[in-house]
Amino acid sequence: MQKQSVFLFIFIALGLIIISAFAISTIKEKPIKTLDEKNIITKPIVYLDDPVLGNPEAKISVIEFGDFKCSACEKVNPVLKKILKTYPNQVKLIWKGISGHDGSENALITSYCAQEQGQFDKYHNLLFSNQDQLDQQNIYLDLAQKINLDLKKFNDCLINNRYSDLIQKNIIQAQELRVDATPYFFIGQKKFKGAISFEQFQMIINEEIRNIIFYAKFPN
Numbered sequence: 001m002q003k004q005s006v007f008l009f010i011f012i013a014l015g016l017i018i019i020s021a022f023a024i025s026t027i028k029e030k031p032i033k034t035l036d037e038k039n040i041i042t043k044p045i046v047y048l049d050d051p052v053l054g055n056p057e058a059k060i061s062v063i064e065f066g067d068f069k070c071s072a073c074e075k076v077n078p079v080l081k082k083i084l085k086t087y088p089n090q091v092k093l094i095w096k097g098i099s100g101h102d103g104s105e106n107a108l109i110t111s112y113c114a115q116e117q118g119q120f121d122k123y124h125n126l127l128f129s130n131q132d133q134l135d136q137q138n139i140y141l142d143l144a145q146k147i148n149l150d151l152k153k154f155n156d157c158l159i160n161n162r163y164s165d166l167i168q169k170n171i172i173q174a175q176e177l178r179v180d181a182t183p184y185f186f187i188g189q190k191k192f193k194g195a196i197s198f199e200q201f202q203m204i205i206n207e208e209i210r211n212i213i214f215y216a217k218f219p220n
Contacts, residue, residue: 113157
Protein backbone atom coordinates (compact mmCIF):
# COMPACT_ATOMS: atom_id res chain seq x y z
CA MET A 1 0.00 0.00 0.00
CA GLN A 2 2.92 2.28 0.87
CA LYS A 3 4.61 1.51 -2.48
CA GLN A 4 1.40 2.35 -4.36
CA SER A 5 1.27 5.72 -2.58
CA VAL A 6 4.90 6.44 -3.52
CA PHE A 7 4.25 5.48 -7.18
CA LEU A 8 1.09 7.62 -7.23
CA PHE A 9 3.02 10.61 -5.83
CA ILE A 10 5.79 10.18 -8.43
CA PHE A 11 3.21 9.87 -11.23
CA ILE A 12 1.41 13.07 -10.15
CA ALA A 13 4.70 14.95 -9.78
CA LEU A 14 5.85 13.89 -13.26
CA GLY A 15 2.49 14.92 -14.66
CA LEU A 16 2.79 18.39 -13.12
CA ILE A 17 6.33 18.78 -14.51
CA ILE A 18 5.16 17.84 -18.02
CA ILE A 19 2.18 20.23 -17.83
CA SER A 20 4.41 23.07 -16.56
CA ALA A 21 6.97 22.48 -19.28
CA PHE A 22 4.24 22.55 -21.93
CA ALA A 23 2.79 25.75 -20.50
CA ILE A 24 6.20 27.47 -20.47
CA SER A 25 6.93 26.43 -24.05
CA THR A 26 3.50 27.71 -25.11
CA ILE A 27 4.16 31.07 -23.48
CA LYS A 28 7.55 31.34 -25.18
CA GLU A 29 6.08 30.53 -28.57
CA LYS A 30 3.13 32.92 -28.17
CA PRO A 31 3.90 36.14 -30.10
CA ILE A 32 3.93 39.45 -28.26
CA LYS A 33 0.66 41.26 -28.81
CA THR A 34 1.04 44.30 -31.04
CA LEU A 35 -1.40 47.13 -31.73
CA ASP A 36 -3.91 46.05 -34.34
CA GLU A 37 -4.50 48.89 -36.78
CA LYS A 38 -8.25 48.16 -36.62
CA ASN A 39 -8.29 48.76 -32.86
CA ILE A 40 -6.34 52.00 -32.82
CA ILE A 41 -8.52 55.04 -32.13
CA THR A 42 -8.93 57.55 -34.95
CA LYS A 43 -10.02 60.56 -32.88
CA PRO A 44 -9.43 61.73 -29.31
CA ILE A 45 -11.49 60.37 -26.44
CA VAL A 46 -12.45 63.15 -24.03
CA TYR A 47 -12.31 62.22 -20.35
CA LEU A 48 -14.34 63.87 -17.59
CA ASP A 49 -11.20 65.32 -15.99
CA ASP A 50 -9.86 66.85 -19.21
CA PRO A 51 -9.96 70.63 -18.63
CA VAL A 52 -12.36 72.61 -20.81
CA LEU A 53 -11.72 76.29 -21.56
CA GLY A 54 -14.44 78.49 -23.00
CA ASN A 55 -18.11 77.57 -23.26
CA PRO A 56 -18.52 73.91 -22.24
CA GLU A 57 -21.75 73.77 -24.28
CA ALA A 58 -20.06 74.90 -27.51
CA LYS A 59 -20.46 72.47 -30.41
CA ILE A 60 -16.99 72.91 -31.87
CA SER A 61 -14.16 71.37 -29.87
CA VAL A 62 -10.55 72.34 -30.35
CA ILE A 63 -8.70 69.44 -28.72
CA GLU A 64 -5.09 70.22 -27.93
CA PHE A 65 -2.36 67.79 -26.93
CA GLY A 66 0.08 70.13 -25.22
CA ASP A 67 3.05 70.36 -22.89
CA PHE A 68 3.71 73.24 -20.50
CA LYS A 69 7.43 73.17 -21.31
CA CYS A 70 6.81 73.30 -25.06
CA SER A 71 7.76 76.70 -26.51
CA ALA A 72 5.36 76.31 -29.46
CA CYS A 73 2.51 75.59 -26.99
CA GLU A 74 3.36 78.79 -25.15
CA LYS A 75 3.44 80.68 -28.45
CA VAL A 76 -0.01 79.46 -29.53
CA ASN A 77 -1.66 80.02 -26.13
CA PRO A 78 -2.59 83.71 -26.73
CA VAL A 79 -3.91 82.73 -30.17
CA LEU A 80 -6.22 80.17 -28.58
CA LYS A 81 -7.42 82.72 -26.00
CA LYS A 82 -8.25 85.08 -28.87
CA ILE A 83 -10.15 82.28 -30.65
CA LEU A 84 -12.25 81.61 -27.53
CA LYS A 85 -12.99 85.33 -27.20
CA THR A 86 -13.92 85.61 -30.91
CA TYR A 87 -16.21 82.56 -30.83
CA PRO A 88 -17.60 82.60 -27.26
CA ASN A 89 -20.65 80.47 -28.05
CA GLN A 90 -19.32 78.21 -30.79
CA VAL A 91 -15.88 77.02 -29.65
CA LYS A 92 -14.38 75.33 -26.60
CA LEU A 93 -10.80 74.22 -25.99
CA ILE A 94 -10.17 70.81 -24.45
CA TRP A 95 -6.67 70.46 -23.04
CA LYS A 96 -4.93 67.07 -23.01
CA GLY A 97 -1.64 67.41 -21.22
CA ILE A 98 1.22 65.11 -22.18
CA SER A 99 4.78 65.22 -20.85
CA GLY A 100 7.31 65.29 -23.66
CA HIS A 101 9.91 67.46 -21.91
CA ASP A 102 11.92 66.63 -18.79
CA GLY A 103 10.04 67.59 -15.65
CA SER A 104 6.90 68.70 -17.46
CA GLU A 105 4.77 66.06 -15.73
CA ASN A 106 5.03 68.12 -12.51
CA ALA A 107 3.50 71.09 -14.31
CA LEU A 108 0.71 68.90 -15.67
CA ILE A 109 -0.15 67.44 -12.27
CA THR A 110 -0.23 70.85 -10.59
CA SER A 111 -2.47 72.25 -13.35
CA TYR A 112 -5.02 69.49 -12.69
CA CYS A 113 -4.80 70.20 -8.96
CA ALA A 114 -5.60 73.83 -9.76
CA GLN A 115 -8.55 72.62 -11.81
CA GLU A 116 -9.97 70.96 -8.67
CA GLN A 117 -10.43 74.47 -7.32
CA GLY A 118 -11.87 75.83 -10.56
CA GLN A 119 -8.69 77.70 -11.47
CA PHE A 120 -7.22 75.71 -14.36
CA ASP A 121 -7.47 78.62 -16.81
CA LYS A 122 -5.50 81.05 -14.62
CA TYR A 123 -2.93 78.47 -13.54
CA HIS A 124 -2.51 77.22 -17.12
CA ASN A 125 -1.72 80.78 -18.24
CA LEU A 126 0.72 81.30 -15.36
CA LEU A 127 2.59 78.12 -16.23
CA PHE A 128 3.10 79.34 -19.78
CA SER A 129 4.08 82.88 -18.76
CA ASN A 130 6.64 81.41 -16.32
CA GLN A 131 7.80 78.64 -18.63
CA ASP A 132 11.50 79.44 -18.20
CA GLN A 133 11.21 79.08 -14.41
CA LEU A 134 9.42 75.72 -14.16
CA ASP A 135 12.54 73.95 -12.87
CA GLN A 136 12.91 76.30 -9.91
CA GLN A 137 12.16 75.04 -6.43
CA ASN A 138 8.71 75.95 -5.04
CA ILE A 139 7.63 77.54 -8.35
CA TYR A 140 4.36 75.60 -8.42
CA LEU A 141 3.39 76.63 -4.88
CA ASP A 142 4.35 80.23 -5.66
CA LEU A 143 2.05 80.22 -8.70
CA ALA A 144 -0.73 78.61 -6.64
CA GLN A 145 -0.42 81.43 -4.09
CA LYS A 146 -0.64 84.06 -6.84
CA ILE A 147 -4.16 82.93 -7.71
CA ASN A 148 -5.15 82.33 -4.06
CA LEU A 149 -5.53 78.57 -4.24
CA ASP A 150 -6.23 76.70 -1.02
CA LEU A 151 -2.68 75.42 -0.44
CA LYS A 152 -3.76 72.63 1.90
CA LYS A 153 -6.06 71.18 -0.77
CA PHE A 154 -3.44 71.83 -3.46
CA ASN A 155 -0.73 69.98 -1.49
CA ASP A 156 -3.10 67.13 -0.69
CA CYS A 157 -3.78 66.72 -4.42
CA LEU A 158 -0.04 66.70 -5.17
CA ILE A 159 0.86 64.27 -2.38
CA ASN A 160 -1.80 61.81 -3.54
CA ASN A 161 -0.69 62.19 -7.18
CA ARG A 162 -4.33 62.06 -8.19
CA TYR A 163 -3.92 62.78 -11.87
CA SER A 164 -1.03 60.53 -12.86
CA ASP A 165 -3.51 58.02 -14.35
CA LEU A 166 -5.17 60.71 -16.48
CA ILE A 167 -1.79 61.87 -17.79
CA GLN A 168 -0.82 58.29 -18.60
CA LYS A 169 -4.11 57.68 -20.44
CA ASN A 170 -3.60 60.80 -22.54
CA ILE A 171 -0.01 59.82 -23.34
CA ILE A 172 -1.19 56.39 -24.54
CA GLN A 173 -3.98 58.05 -26.50
CA ALA A 174 -1.49 60.42 -28.13
CA GLN A 175 0.66 57.46 -29.18
CA GLU A 176 -2.32 55.69 -30.73
CA LEU A 177 -3.29 58.87 -32.58
CA ARG A 178 0.28 59.22 -33.88
CA VAL A 179 0.77 62.56 -32.13
CA ASP A 180 4.43 63.25 -32.81
CA ALA A 181 4.78 66.85 -31.63
CA THR A 182 3.18 69.48 -29.43
CA PRO A 183 0.97 71.37 -29.78
CA TYR A 184 -1.14 68.94 -31.79
CA PHE A 185 -4.75 69.82 -32.57
CA PHE A 186 -7.91 67.97 -33.54
CA ILE A 187 -10.90 69.96 -34.82
CA GLY A 188 -13.73 67.88 -36.25
CA GLN A 189 -12.17 65.52 -38.78
CA LYS A 190 -9.05 67.67 -39.18
CA LYS A 191 -5.74 67.38 -37.37
CA PHE A 192 -2.65 69.56 -37.51
CA LYS A 193 0.35 70.46 -35.42
CA GLY A 194 2.41 73.48 -34.52
CA ALA A 195 1.72 77.06 -33.46
CA ILE A 196 -0.55 78.03 -36.33
CA SER A 197 -1.87 81.56 -36.71
CA PHE A 198 -5.18 83.04 -35.63
CA GLU A 199 -6.19 83.35 -39.31
CA GLN A 200 -5.50 79.66 -39.95
CA PHE A 201 -7.60 78.71 -36.93
CA GLN A 202 -10.36 80.98 -38.19
CA MET A 203 -10.46 79.28 -41.58
CA ILE A 204 -10.84 75.85 -39.99
CA ILE A 205 -13.43 76.97 -37.43
CA ASN A 206 -15.50 78.89 -39.98
CA GLU A 207 -15.63 75.77 -42.13
CA GLU A 208 -16.80 73.76 -39.12
CA ILE A 209 -19.53 76.34 -38.45
CA ARG A 210 -20.68 76.11 -42.09
CA ASN A 211 -20.79 72.31 -41.81
CA ILE A 212 -22.92 72.50 -38.66
CA ILE A 213 -25.38 74.88 -40.37
CA PHE A 214 -25.51 72.70 -43.49
CA TYR A 215 -26.18 69.46 -41.59
CA ALA A 216 -28.80 71.20 -39.46
CA LYS A 217 -30.67 72.13 -42.64
CA PHE A 218 -30.07 68.82 -44.41
CA PRO A 219 -29.70 66.17 -41.68
CA ASN A 220 -29.88 63.30 -44.12
